[in-house]
Amino acid sequence: xxxxxxxxxxxxxxxxxxxxxxxxxxxxxxxxxxxxxxxxxxxxxxxxxxxxxxxxxxxxxxxxxxxxxxxxxxxxxxxxxxxxxxxxxxxxxxxxxxxxxxxxxxxxxxxxxx
Amino acid sequence: xxxxxxxxxxxxxxxxxxxxxxxxxxxxxxxxxxxxxxxxxxxxxxxxxxxxxxxxxxxxxxxxxxxxxxxxxxxxxxxxxxxxxxxxxxxxxxxxxxxxxxxxxxxxxxxxxxx
Numbered sequence: 001x002x003x004x005x006x007x008x009x010x011x012x013x014x015x016x017x018x019x020x021x022x023x024x025x026x027x028x029x030x031x032x033x034x035x036x037x038x039x040x041x042x043x044x045x046x047x048x049x050x051x052x053x054x055x056x057x058x059x060x061x062x063x064x065x066x067x068x069x070x071x072x073x074x075x076x077x078x079x080x081x082x083x084x085x086x087x088x089x090x091x092x093x094x095x096x097x098x099x100x101x102x103x104x105x106x107x108x109x110x111x112x113x114x
Numbered sequence: 115x116x117x118x119x120x121x122x123x124x125x126x127x128x129x130x131x132x133x134x135x136x137x138x139x140x141x142x143x144x145x146x147x148x149x150x151x152x153x154x155x156x157x158x159x160x161x162x163x164x165x166x167x168x169x170x171x172x173x174x175x176x177x178x179x180x181x182x183x184x185x186x187x188x189x190x191x192x193x194x195x196x197x198x199x200x201x202x203x204x205x206x207x208x209x210x211x212x213x214x215x216x217x218x219x220x221x222x223x224x225x226x227x228x229x
Contacts, residue, residue: 034217043205043220104156
């Protein structure tokens with residue numbers, strides 16, 4: 001039972017344009033969401049988070065939007081840079097998973113073309 | 115200011131051997147989490163430990179897998195009698211306290227290959 005889904009395995013975007021990565025979840029008890037970025041042969045690195053009391057959180061070029069009614073979140077990167085090329089995972093917790101156990105999606109591989 | 119240190123980075127084991135994966139958390143972090151990433155999948159929670167205690171091992175297979183975090187030394191994830199299906203990347207993360215922080219800090223992982 002995949003509670004967190006990233007339906008696009010890959011995405012290619014031109015440098016300078018906007019990258020939009022999507023994530024859907026099924027568990028309405030989730031109330032905290034994160035995005036991680038992962039380069040090959042490295043561990044995931046925390047990027048940005050959002051609590052369910054908000055619908056938007058912004059940090060520099062990165063913005064996460066949360067639509068609770070649709071159980072959907074998205075990560076916007078603007079402008080995209082070649083160094084943003086990586087695999088992006090969304091993760092969620094809350095409810096039965098508690099506050100320490102994160103449920104991860106399968107990732108979206110972003111390629112930013114120079 | 116070392117981050118989460120995992121070793122070895124790569125580990126090759128024959129079927130039936132034992133694999134030992136080590137994780138040293140960040141300085142000041144007393145909470146350790148192990149996750150496994152199978153090929154083409156996301157990270158899946160395995161176990162959460164504090165010093166000398168297993169808090170939640172609900173994601174660990176019931177057999178062959180064990181974890182510890184002794185008072186002194188790194189956390190160890192031990193897989194006995196490895197099988198090909200154990201081939202995966204194993205990531206350790208740490209945090210200073212339980213509960214939500216700005217995500218964990220992950221190590222670079224150990225890539226286990228069972229031949």
